[in-house]
Amino acid sequence: MSTWFQVLADMGICAIDEFDKMDESDRTAIHEVMEQQTVSIAKAGITTSLNARTAILAAANPAWGRYDLRRTPAENINLPPALLSRFDLLWLILDRADMDSDLEMARHVVYVHQKRESPALGFTPLEPSVLRAYISAARRLSPYVPRELEEYIATAYSSIRQEEARSNTPHSYTTVRTLLSILRISAALARLRFSETVAQSDVDEALRLMQMSKFSLYADDRQKSGLDAISDIYSVLRDEAARTNKMDLSYAHALNWISRKGYSEAQLKECLEEYAALNVWQIHPHTFDIRFIDA
Numbered sequence: 001m002s003t004w005f006q007v008l009a010d011m012g013i014c015a016i017d018e019f020d021k022m023d024e025s026d027r028t029a030i031h032e033v034m035e036q037q038t039v040s041i042a043k044a045g046i047t048t049s050l051n052a053r054t055a056i057l058a059a060a061n062p063a064w065g066r067y068d069l070r071r072t073p074a075e076n077i078n079l080p081p082a083l084l085s086r087f088d089l090l091w092l093i094l095d096r097a098d099m100d101s102d103l104e105m106a107r108h109v110v111y112v113h114q115k116r117e118s119p120a121l122g123f124t125p126l127e128p129s130v131l132r133a134y135i136s137a138a139r140r141l142s143p144y145v146p147r148e149l150e151e152y153i154a155t156a157y158s159s160i161r162q163e164e165a166r167s168n169t170p171h172s173y174t175t176v177r178t179l180l181s182i183l184r185i186s187a188a189l190a191r192l193r194f195s196e197t198v199a200q201s202d203v204d205e206a207l208r209l210m211q212m213s214k215f216s217l218y219a220d221d222r223q224k225s226g227l228d229a230i231s232d233i234y235s236v237l238r239d240e241a242a243r244t245n246k247m248d249l250s251y252a253h254a255l256n257w258i259s260r261k262g263y264s265e266a267q268l269k270e271c272l273e274e275y276a277a278l279n280v281w282q283i284h285p286h287t288f289d290i291r292f293i294d295a
Helices: 005-009 023-038 099-115 128-140 148-168 176-192 198-224 229-244 251-261 266-277
Strands: 013-016 037-045 044-051 057-058 282-284 288-293
Touching: 005 037, 013 229, 023 057, 023 176, 128 176, 148 176, 176 198, 176 251, 229 251, 229 266, 229 288, 251 266, 266 282
Parallel strands: 013 057
Antiparallel strands: 037 044, 282 288
8 A cells, every 4th residue: 555545536535444454654644644635755856745635534443353342442443543633533333233233134145145136225316427416516615614603613612622621531632633623524514505604503513423423432431331311411401501601591502412412302302301390490382492490
């Protein structure tokens, strides 16, 4: 492997499999690509740099061939933290034993083995030409962040930092690279809408994706801590109310906050009903807005 494939992927996507098996020299070279979007070369007395403006999609195996749930993600992922921090999103995909999904997978493999073709999808997929045209049109846009969202993004970034500072066992460390990731993902979401400006919904979705990414890595730690979803949702809403110094919370804002933590709307409604029965808050019968009634 060399860095030339990243130059060939300029203005495109570079997909790398077996990312954990890269040579140390390749890892050193890819740092420059992910940081500066260029590749420096020095051959035959010629020193120059080539553009490598590419998005990197990489897949890696755990350090011991199988993910060990007794170890932390940092111990399972045999890659330098400086390299991992350059990725906007990290997702942990585990091969868990599940009766339904295992049966579905086995039936699919057996069908393809017997019929020499894939089973019917049950829907009509998009034509590749349509998808290529859509992506090509979206990439022509360069959305910008309006001034009214600057403070919102800065506050969200600061809140993430404060949350990690309050944690007894922080799993990740939010840096300025995280802030740049939020901006990149928000701009990408705006492109999908063919919009020239980034909307607050784009920023909220970027924050949710980043939170779900962390949740996929540390979901087991949440379960081991003994903190159930309903109690955790209440803590999130209570902390946000204390931070804003308000006793009233809108349902839309509450749903936005708990979505960032990886919880669903059904879990939010269950939490609202449970704590309303305990006279902790009152719920508006139509809008589901929240009013705290305890001090």
